[in-house]
Amino acid sequence: MPTLFYVQGAPVGVVATMVGLLASVGGLVFGYDTGQISDILLLDDFKQRFAICTDPTDVSTCAFSKVRSGAIVGFFSVGTFFGSFGAAYVSDFLGRRRTMMLACLVYMVGLIIQLSASHAWVQYAMGRMVGGFGVGTLSVVVPMYQGEMSLPQIRGTVTAMYQLFVTFGILLANCVSIGARSIDSSGSWRTIVGLGLIWPLTLISGMIFMPESPRWLTGKGRMDDARVALARVRAIPAANADQDETIAREMDAVIAQAEAEKGMTAGWLDCFKPGQKTLYRTILGMALQSFQQLTGANYFFYFGATIFQSVGISDSFVTQIVLGAVNFVCTFGGLYVLGHFGRRWPLIIGGLWQSAWLFVFAAVGTARDPTSDQQIGSVMVASACMFILGFATTWAPGTWVVIGESFGPRTRAKQSALATGSNWFWNFLISFFTPYISGSIGYAYGFVFAGCNLAAALAVSLFSYESSELTLEAVDMMYNDPNCKPWTSHRWAPPGFNTRQEFTAAEASGHKSGVDVAHHEHKILTEHSPAGSDAHLRTHAV
Known part of the structure; x- marks a missing residue:
């Protein structure tokens, strides 16, 4: 395999690059689905079909109840929660590569269910739940695959690319939505949903040509295949895999770990045993992924269009694109930050930064009525953008990097599932209950997230290890x-x-x-x- 460039003396070839680019399409699937729902809920045809209308022919009489909107948004997270736990079994049995391909097929089934919905909002919500099962599986397997495949010198950057593609998916969904909203018929929301079929098909097509994780192969006793997989990622000809000293050295370490755990089965209870600091790492992973949701980022991404419509922004679709663009562009900074400054300090500083801007957002929104003061609305949008700048460069990619490299091989899949499941659990709670909480306390909701960011920064400083390089x-x-x-x-x-x-x-x-x-x-x-x-x-x- 030809070498494209070197990082700290390590050759990086085509396959190593594709581990970052191609596998991260799983993040694009996640981001596109996340970014579209906020805008879809505002489309006229969608409201006439699935909202509560006193006169179905007049869209102005149609509105979603808090239960219905919360269910449509939140059922996706229910699916992802169960999908993340299913990934632990499937990825250990089928391997990381084939599990990603299977997850894409499940997601596509979910999209077809949504596209075929006519007037039954429950069918649409169930389609989102089925699609969520596929996304939840991808959210576990993609960072795990990238962590197991990548060179230590670029592992942080490669795993962070998953989040970069999440942000690209969100921005892409926002752009498609603003173009599709002019369609009067169901083609408006069906176009947005239907284009989502492209991304899983891309991932399936690409993964056909990618190698399986050498660490999974070693665990299955397929040493020769593992050496070839390592050689492909390290830009070494497969024919030289048996003679190359770099491959031999890494294989010695991988085999040593596999032999030490040979014959040991790993159940869910093993993730909570204190030996080898397994319990410690399980709780740490679950806490970090929970805190990623409790930063409040999805408060903006799920309900951003509605939020900024309420503060008097004339075109909330445009505001969503602004937030999505800030999120996407700043995540490039996250690739640099996590590649050069490790894991701990970016998460600590990011938590403090995000907390500060959420305090501004909440304080301004509660001090004066933003609907009657355009300057207040502008400050709130600016605060949201500054919050997203911090989130995109630290907590958004950082937590995926940490869980991709912190767990031992015997329980890695199940610990990753527990951590990612925690993320989706809080994702569901936030998406479902935000309409109720915002209706009760308004923009003071931001103070809750600000406090969570402070707690997250403290937790990282006390418990998280630096695992870079x-x-x-x-x-x-x-x-x-x-x-x-x-x-x-x-x-x-x-x-x-x-x-x-x-x-x-x-x-x-x-x-x-x-x-x-x-x-x-x-x-x-x-x-x-x-x-x-x-x-x-x-x-x-x-």
Whole structure:
């Protein structure tokens, strides 16, 4: 495979690039569905068909009840919640690659159910729930696949691309909506929904040519296939996979971890056992994904058109495009931030930044009536944009990166499902109850999210480890080092290395430096298997 460029001495080829670009189309599926519903709820034909109308021929008499609008928006999250848990079983059985393809097919079935709905809003909501099942599966498997496939030098950027495509999907849905709203018939909302079939078809077509995760292949005893998969990602000819020192070194580490856990089954209860800091990491992943929703971002994305219509913005569709564009453009900054500044500090600073702007949004909205003061409405839109700037560069991509690289191999799929399921659980609660809460306390709702952002920043500072520039096996070692604390984790390096930069350079060159890392990984993982003892841990903390 030809090398396209180098990052910290590591060759990045076509397949490694496609791991970021192609797999992230799963994020585009998610984003497009998220971005469209806020605008669809405002379309005349959609309201006449599915809202409550005193005169069905007069759209001005049609309005969605809070229950109905909450259900149409929220049933999608119900599907994603169950889809994320189903992904744990399917991805361990079928593999990451085929699971993504299956999830796309399920999502397409959901779209067909929506497109065939005529006047039954329940059918439309159920179609969104079926589609959500596919999206929930993708939201677990795509970051896991990217984390298992990517070079340590670019893993943060690659996994963050999932969120970049989410934001692109949201923006794309907003642009399609503003074009389709001029259609008088059901073609308005059916065009928006129907175009969503393109993205899963793209992902299915592309994944046919992509390799399976080498870590999944190793767990299934398919060592030769795993070596070839690693070679393809590392821009090394497949014919040289058996002789290349870089592949041999990485395979030693992967095999060592697989052998240490050989014969051990992983049930859901294993995710909550304290050994190997499994419980710690499960709770951390669930907390971070919950906080990503509690930042309040989807308060704007699900109900943005309605929110800004209420503050006197004449064209709320345009406002949605503005917010979507800010979200998309700023996520490019997130690729840079997470690739150069690690995971912990971006999440801490992002939480503080987001909290500050939500306080401004809520304070301005509650101090004066925004519907009678255009300047107040402008300040609120500006505050929302500044909030999204922070969210797009930190918490939006950051949580997907963390869960993609923090879990051990035996329970990785189930822990990822639990973490992502927490995200979708709060997604549903926010989408369903926001109309009620906003109706009761108005823009003071922003104060609630502001407080959640402060709590999120505090949680990261106290409990989250810095996992950048390490292989997944080294991350597992770091979590099991009793001398390593979250606030000192950025200085931790694998045994035999003084800094992570030394380790990264050695991994890129394929040369061993100091202690044999694979040997130490095997030793540590064996001693810390459920049959081992935590008393024998030996690692090196700088």
